[in-house]
Amino acid sequence: MAIPDLESTSLLKNVTIDPAVDAVVIDHVSKTFKKSRPLFAWSRKAQEERKGEKVVRAVDDVTLTVKRGEIVGILGANGSGKSTLIRMLSTLLIPDEGRIEIFGYDVVKDEYTVQRLINRVSVEASFFKKLSPMENLLYAARLYNMPGNIARTRIREILTRLGIKPDRIVAPLENMSRGMQQKVAIARAFLTSPVLLLLDEPTTGLDPRSKIDVQAFVHELRDVHHATILITTHDMDEAEDLCDRVAIIDKGRMVALGRTVDLKREVATLMERDEPVSMKEVFMHYTASHLITEEDVKRYGSWEKAFEALEAQREEEE
Amino acid sequence: MSSLMHQARASYAFFERNWNLTKRYWAWEIVWLVYNIVNALSVTLISYTAQDLSGAKIDTNYLIIYLLIGTSVWSYLSVTFEGVTDLIMIERWEGTIEHTFMAPISRFTHLVGSCWYAIVHGLLFTFLQLIIVGSFFHLDLSHANYLTAVVVLLIGSISFIGLGIAASVLPLLFTERGSQMSYIVRAILLLISGVYYPISVLPGWMQPLARVSPATYVLDGLRSGLLNGATLWSSSILNVIWPLIIAGIISVPLGVFIFTLAEKYAKHTGKLKRNG
Numbered sequence: 001m002a003i004p005d006l007e008s009t010s011l012l013k014n015v016t017i018d019p020a021v022d023a024v025v026i027d028h029v030s031k032t033f034k035k036s037r038p039l040f041a042w043s044r045k046a047q048e049e050r051k052g053e054k055v056v057r058a059v060d061d062v063t064l065t066v067k068r069g070e071i072v073g074i075l076g077a078n079g080s081g082k083s084t085l086i087r088m089l090s091t092l093l094i095p096d097e098g099r100i101e102i103f104g105y106d107v108v109k110d111e112y113t114v115q116r117l118i119n120r121v122s123v124e125a126s127f128f129k130k131l132s133p134m135e136n137l138l139y140a141a142r143l144y145n146m147p148g149n150i151a152r153t154r155i156r157e158i159l160t161r162l163g164i165k166p167d168r169i170v171a172p173l174e175n176m177s178r179g180m181q182q183k184v185a186i187a188r189a190f191l192t193s194p195v196l197l198l199l200d201e202p203t204t205g206l207d208p209r210s211k212i213d214v215q216a217f218v219h220e221l222r223d224v225h226h227a228t229i230l231i232t233t234h235d236m237d238e239a240e241d242l243c244d245r246v247a248i249i250d251k252g253r254m255v256a257l258g259r260t261v262d263l264k265r266e267v268a269t270l271m272e273r274d275e276p277v278s279m280k281e282v283f284m285h286y287t288a289s290h291l292i293t294e295e296d297v298k299r300y301g302s303w304e305k306a307f308e309a310l311e312a313q314r315e316e317e318e
Numbered sequence: 319m320s321s322l323m324h325q326a327r328a329s330y331a332f333f334e335r336n337w338n339l340t341k342r343y344w345a346w347e348i349v350w351l352v353y354n355i356v357n358a359l360s361v362t363l364i365s366y367t368a369q370d371l372s373g374a375k376i377d378t379n380y381l382i383i384y385l386l387i388g389t390s391v392w393s394y395l396s397v398t399f400e401g402v403t404d405l406i407m408i409e410r411w412e413g414t415i416e417h418t419f420m421a422p423i424s425r426f427t428h429l430v431g432s433c434w435y436a437i438v439h440g441l442l443f444t445f446l447q448l449i450i451v452g453s454f455f456h457l458d459l460s461h462a463n464y465l466t467a468v469v470v471l472l473i474g475s476i477s478f479i480g481l482g483i484a485a486s487v488l489p490l491l492f493t494e495r496g497s498q499m500s501y502i503v504r505a506i507l508l509l510i511s512g513v514y515y516p517i518s519v520l521p522g523w524m525q526p527l528a529r530v531s532p533a534t535y536v537l538d539g540l541r542s543g544l545l546n547g548a549t550l551w552s553s554s555i556l557n558v559i560w561p562l563i564i565a566g567i568i569s570v571p572l573g574v575f576i577f578t579l580a581e582k583y584a585k586h587t588g589k590l591k592r593n594g
Contacts, residue, residue, distance in 0.1 A: 011422065013320055033588055084588075090420045094585045115422035126413030128335070130342035135335070142331030143421040145324040172342070188417075 011116050011145050011192070021104040023196055023228035024066035024089065029098035030252075031059040031084050058084040060252035061098070068103075071222055071229040073243035075236070077287055081252040082232040083123070086200045089230065090120045102196055119144075119194035123201040125181035129174040133159060133184045136173065137191060144192040151191070158187045162213055178205045186214055190221065197221060199231040203238060211235075215242055236279035248286045256286045270294060271303035328423040332431030333438075336405070340439065351447065354396075358389035358451045361514065379458050380545060386451060387540045388513040394444040394471070395478060395533060399504055401436025402429075402482035406489040407497040410591075419590055425581065426574050429486075433479040441471070459544065466543030466550050473562045474536035480569025481507075481532070487580040493589060507533050532565040 035054040059081045066072045076082045087093040088100055091111045100107045102114045127136045134155055141151035159169050162183045173181055182205055189197060199218070203211045215238065221227040233239050239246050240260050248256040248263075256263060264276035267285045270292070271277060277285075285292060285303070290310040292303060300306035340347060365381040409415040418428065485503045489496030510517070510524055511533035520528055528534050539558035542548035548555050584590045 011324075087416070087588075090416070092416050092420055092585065092590050093588055094582070112422060112424075115420055118420070120417075120420065122413070122416065124413050126417060128339060128408075128412050128414060131335075131338050135338045139331050139335045140417065140421075142327045142334070143418070143423055145327055145422075147327070 012195070015113055015116055017103045017117075017195065019068065021068075022065050022101075023068040023070065023103060024064070024072075024230065025099075025101040026062055026064040026085070026089075027099050027101075029059055029062050029085070029088065029095045029100055030057065031081075031088060031093060031096050032057050057252050059088070059095075062249070062252075062254045063098075064247055064254065064257065066228060066230060068228050069222060069226050070244050071218065071231065071242055073239040073246040074230065074232040074249060075234075075239055075246055075283055076232070076249035080249045080287075082249055083200055084252075085249070086120065086198050086230070086232060089196075089198055090118060091115055117195045118198060119189040119192050120198040121182075121185050121189045121200060121202040123204055125178065125185040127173050127181065127184065130172055132170045132172055133164065133176075133187070134169050136184065137188055140188045141191055146192070154191060155187070158190055159184065162187055162217075163210065179207055179210055182206055183210060183214075186217070190217060193221070193225055193227070195227055197227055197229045199229065199233075201232055201234065203233070203235065211238065218242060236283060240279050248283065250287045255291065256282075267303075270297060272297070324422075325424060325427040328421070328427050329431035329434070332428070333435045336401070336432065336435040336439070339408075347443075350397075351443065354393045354443075354447050355450050358386070358393065358447060359454060361389050362386050362451060362455070382455050383457060383459070383545055384541060385514060386448070386455075386457075387537065387544060389451070390444050390448050391533065391537055391540065392508060392513050393447055394440045395507060396504060397443045398433075398436045398440040398475070398478050399482050399485060399500065401439055402433055402479075403486045403489050403497050403500040405432050406486050410489065410493065416590060419581070425578055429483045429574055429577060430479070430570075433482060436482065437475050437479065441475075461547035462544040463547045463549055464543075466548055466555055467540050469550055470536060470539030470543060470555065470558060470562070473559060473566065474532055474539070476566030477532035477562060477569045480566065480571075480573040483570070483573030484576045487577055490577070490580050490584055491589060493591075507531055510534070512537055530565075532562055532569070535559075535562050535565075 033056045062081075062085060064072075074082045074085065084093065088095050089102065089107065091107050091114055094108055102117055105113045105117070107114050127133075128139075131139075134152070137155045137159075138148065138151055141155070142148065146154075156166070156169060160166070164180065164183060164187075168176065168180070173184065176184070182202070186202055189199075197218075203214055206214065218229055218231070219242070222229055229242075231239075231242060243260065245257065245259055246263070247254050258266075260279060260282075261276070263282045264279065267282045268275065268277045270285070271281075284307070288307055288310060290296075290313075292306045292310065296306040296310065297303050300309050362382055362385045365376075365378050365385055368381055369376045369378065406415070409418055421428075481503065485500040488499040492499055507513075510520065510528045511531045512520075512528065513533070517525065517528040517534055535558040539555055539562075542552075542554045542558070546554075581590075
């Protein structure tokens, strides 16, 4: 059972996609959030508080290019800026600095065109919980210009393929487990066969079998429908299995980018190991409080000792 | 043509979704209906004591219908407003707000799609309330012109949509209590529009405000039609219809414009996110 093509919904009519253009261009993008100002900002206490006003630089000068048909993973700890980046790509946030283009269309200036090319799965399965998967997905399908009768057939096909039983398709979502709800969220994004699919931790909370189902779907979207996929994840195995390249983000900055095999080799060399290290070790290396350099390795004797010493130093400072 | 079909389909998506939500929250609908009926009755029953309290001879039937029209319009306005502002709040609560805002549809389609369900819902709700409350009294409506009443209410609804869209900016910008903040818009309309009294009793400085409120003209038109049997082409009705048409033409684009500005601000500050 194949995933339907978006072309049949005529959503992409009058949208020109130049095959030579990169699918995603993120060019020196930054996003800062400010803590809201107190009501009586003129009072002395409030002024003192404002001196320490909290400004969070969620995304800090990130540059990344994704080719059409590529699957790129964005790895990072909680609060590292992955979701902020995805939301800027989804036209839900406006970058403070830099520019983002999707198939040559600017996410701010050409917002409406970009919206026709993308879909997104967020970490929380966001639905009207009192409504059934069918009602929720029918609503989404109509927003993406899909006629009701075609949508109903496709919704059943995709949900059945994701392992949702027919009687659950018309029952309220609130009675479903989180994993099942997440599958429905994934079905919603797949329903419109987007040219660019943004997956923000899509498999969090799913059992191993469901993860494999989703990963197979992601591969199919790319291989059969030539979709480009940007996925954020905490699951290093998933990143390794799915992604052509990964970017590691730490405190809003992109600290590494490359094929997993190359990153593993680089870190292994630094750790003076003959065998490639695991992706977990790569992640730990790049997101350590202090990026461990060759000098650190020499000074402390090994990568592990340098890591321990620098982490202890950070804890003491805190 | 294809784009028009898309926007029409999307507009229907909001109608269908809201209808599905109403079906699922049926208990709330009953509670809300009972609340409005009790509220309308408690106001309308004042008519029976007015003569005793003032000592002057009063046409009780006239006063009952006068107040009944006030409570019904107030209820209609409340249900319609609630329908518009609550949807932003529910979408925020459920987390669907981001999906709706990243869908490839115009904001006009989004807002008007949500509003036309609110209007149909409000009309049915108010009609039901009117029938039930009316059954408590032996009303003489032999002079009433129902066509006038329906036309005035429908034309007035356009400006209510505009006001509702502008008020829904509050739940968009104030993530936690924005929906409750929109009550202030309704409260001001209640005060200045002559819901329970003629606007002539308002202090002088409030009179200009009353004249720019579309609810004032809806109430005037309904009272002329139902109490005096004014026809659609009578001068008293034409005098309320043209301000309502102008208010409708101005308020909907203005409401969408205000909402678009608020959306831009929300996208700069990260307020378009779930809450709950």
